[in-house]
Amino acid sequence: MSDINKEALYDYLLLLGDNSMILGQRLGELCGHGPELETDIALTNISLDLFGQVRNYFQYAAEVVADGRTEDDIAMLRKEHEYKSSLLVEQPNTDFAYVIVRQNFFDHYHYMLLSKLVDSKDEQIVAVAKKSIKEVEYHLDFSSTWVKRLGDGTEESRQRMQDAVNELYRFTRELFKPTETEERMANLGIGADLPSMEEDYYKQLHALLEEATLEVPQGEVFQYGGKEGRHSEYMGYILTDFQFMQRAYPNMKW
Amino acid sequence: MEKNIKDLEAEFQKRIDNGENIEAKDWMPEKYRKTHIRQISQHAHSEVVGMLPEGNWISRAPSLRRKVALLAKVQDEAGHGLYLYSAAETLGISREEMIEQLNNGTAKYSSIFNYPSLTWADMGAIGWLVDGAAIINQVMLTKTSYGPYARAMVRICKEESFHQRQGYEIMLTLCNGTEEQKAMAQDALNRWWWPSLMMFGPRDEESPNTEQSMKWKIKRKSNDELRQQFIDQTVPQADILGLTVPDKDLKWNEDRGHYDFGEIDWEEFWNVVKGNGLCNRKRLKDRNAAWDNGKWVRDAATAYAERQAEKRVSKAS
Numbered sequence: 001m002s003d004i005n006k007e008a009l010y011d012y013l014l015l016l017g018d019n020s021m022i023l024g025q026r027l028g029e030l031c032g033h034g035p036e037l038e039t040d041i042a043l044t045n046i047s048l049d050l051f052g053q054v055r056n057y058f059q060y061a062a063e064v065v066a067d068g069r070t071e072d073d074i075a076m077l078r079k080e081h082e083y084k085s086s087l088l089v090e091q092p093n094t095d096f097a098y099v100i101v102r103q104n105f106f107d108h109y110h111y112m113l114l115s116k117l118v119d120s121k122d123e124q125i126v127a128v129a130k131k132s133i134k135e136v137e138y139h140l141d142f143s144s145t146w147v148k149r150l151g152d153g154t155e156e157s158r159q160r161m162q163d164a165v166n167e168l169y170r171f172t173r174e175l176f177k178p179t180e181t182e183e184r185m186a187n188l189g190i191g192a193d194l195p196s197m198e199e200d201y202y203k204q205l206h207a208l209l210e211e212a213t214l215e216v217p218q219g220e221v222f223q224y225g226g227k228e229g230r231h232s233e234y235m236g237y238i239l240t241d242f243q244f245m246q247r248a249y250p251n252m253k254w
Numbered sequence: 255m256e257k258n259i260k261d262l263e264a265e266f267q268k269r270i271d272n273g274e275n276i277e278a279k280d281w282m283p284e285k286y287r288k289t290h291i292r293q294i295s296q297h298a299h300s301e302v303v304g305m306l307p308e309g310n311w312i313s314r315a316p317s318l319r320r321k322v323a324l325l326a327k328v329q330d331e332a333g334h335g336l337y338l339y340s341a342a343e344t345l346g347i348s349r350e351e352m353i354e355q356l357n358n359g360t361a362k363y364s365s366i367f368n369y370p371s372l373t374w375a376d377m378g379a380i381g382w383l384v385d386g387a388a389i390i391n392q393v394m395l396t397k398t399s400y401g402p403y404a405r406a407m408v409r410i411c412k413e414e415s416f417h418q419r420q421g422y423e424i425m426l427t428l429c430n431g432t433e434e435q436k437a438m439a440q441d442a443l444n445r446w447w448w449p450s451l452m453m454f455g456p457r458d459e460e461s462p463n464t465e466q467s468m469k470w471k472i473k474r475k476s477n478d479e480l481r482q483q484f485i486d487q488t489v490p491q492a493d494i495l496g497l498t499v500p501d502k503d504l505k506w507n508e509d510r511g512h513y514d515f516g517e518i519d520w521e522e523f524w525n526v527v528k529g530n531g532l533c534n535r536k537r538l539k540d541r542n543a544a545w546d547n548g549k550w551v552r553d554a555a556t557a558y559a560e561r562q563a564e565k566r567v568s569k570a571s
Binding site for chain 2: 040254
């Protein structure tokens with residue numbers, strides 16, 4: 001592999017890992033504060049799966065760069081604009097409706113993405129995708145079930161879900177707008193061709209929202225930027241927690 | 255009638271003396287039932303409240319590996335809470351009632367969780383000391399007379415001893431690290447040592463429940479015996495870490511074959527039990543917030559389930 005493609009592969013692994021990592025971090029904040037023990041356990045489980053995937057991607061990324069950086073250096077020692085997670089996953093845990101809607105919007109995408117990556121030309125990506133897709137199938141099932149329960153539950157739950165859908169829907173299209181790296185990786189047969197997934201994504205999502213008696217927002221102005229390092233104001237605070245130990249106590253083993 | 259109950263009680267005690275387990279459907283004295291509801295629910299609440307001081311460090315864990323391990327540990331605690339609430343439910347109380355009692359302050363939970371978790375080393379110290387002290391109690395409870403509780407304990411003990419080793423390994427890593435890391439570990443030991451000793455409860459002469467609990471095999475060893483066992487096993491572990499146990503009276507007593515140790519600050523103990531520790535109010539506030547903020551979610555899930563059930567019925571007819 002040429003150096004340029006190696007750099008793009010590294011960048012691609014960050015794009016894959018950062019979404020799981022920031023979403024996993026958001027879910028980790030909820031641990032012990034859920035509406036019931038069962039949901040607490042389930043959301044922690046999803047967070048655990050996502051961080052497991054992050055470790056797989058970043059251990060591989062560390063091999064690709066081969067300059068002595070570890071998975072933790074890659075995860076925790078970048079500047080804010082070097083994180084490539086989408087705007088969707090950094091949105092806050094406003095209430096349980098936001099948590100579920102954010103999760104479900106991401107899970108639909110994540111499942112489709114992994115369905116493509118199992119056929120990647122990169123063997124290590126295939127291995128991670130094959131392991132992860134089983135986990136994400138469960139995430140999608142969990143979040144979709146809750147979208148239906150809460151959308152078609154009580155008047156209050158429907159209203160809260162509609163508010164969350166209205167707020168978060170505008171962050172969905174960024175998932176399918178490829179960065180330069182994503183385009184290059186798709187052309188090499190390593191990455192997924194994102195624009196080709198978009199139509200199915202919205203078809204599935206809209207069908208679920210309809211079943212849950214929720215309305216699809218119309219005329220939204222979509223927001224982009226996270227994947228290119230331009231984040232919302234929430235990101236700095238997420239990183240303040242996430243990087244705290246590595247920044248306050250540099251160069252130590254834990 | 256009076257005689258009848260006496261006979262039943264005698265027969266019940268005989269079963270316990272023979273080492274039989276009491277099961278949910280068996281006759282039991284009302285006091286036995288109540289004592290178990292109190293103890294098992296307290297234990298469940300301790301697991302659930304115990305998620306908070308450790309949950310406090312999930313977002314700041316120093317490495318991905320540690321973050322994953324901590325998430326898994328806190329998740330295990332939620333699982334322990336679930337089996338224990340289920341074990342208590344076999345005695346005729348609902349999970350909702352127990353949670354109400356926790357949230358309104360009428361039920362207790364282990365006082366140790368009213369101390370703050372201030373540094374990463376606290377994740378090590380809690381695993382090593384707090385889980386270590388808990389295991390000593392819990393191993394004894396695997397032989398308790400009430401079957402559902404004893405079986406829950408067998409499962410919980412396996413996971414707790416894993417947590418304890420994990421906590422000790424965090425301490426060991428810190429103690430093999432930089433000066434700053436070792437100081438962090440020493441500071442955590444200083445703060446968690448005495449509260450861990452308090453986990454075994456008041457001294458035997460001030461523990462009115464012990465005698466009846468021994469008779470029912472809810473307890474098999476007294477508070478002071480268990481506390482001594484904990485100290486004897488933990489001090490050599492601190493020595494391996496190269497840390498100093500914060501007790502100037504701590505000394506091996508050759509004649510007794512045990513460590514002698516200093517006086518516990520019982521005033522602090524009772525203060526924290528009565529709700530006046532640093533974090534008592536915060537822990538209850540957090541539990542109440544989680545429960546209150548989750549009400550609309552639970553209501554919606556119930557409404558949805560009822561509607562789905564109605565749909566199934568109308569389809570079938």
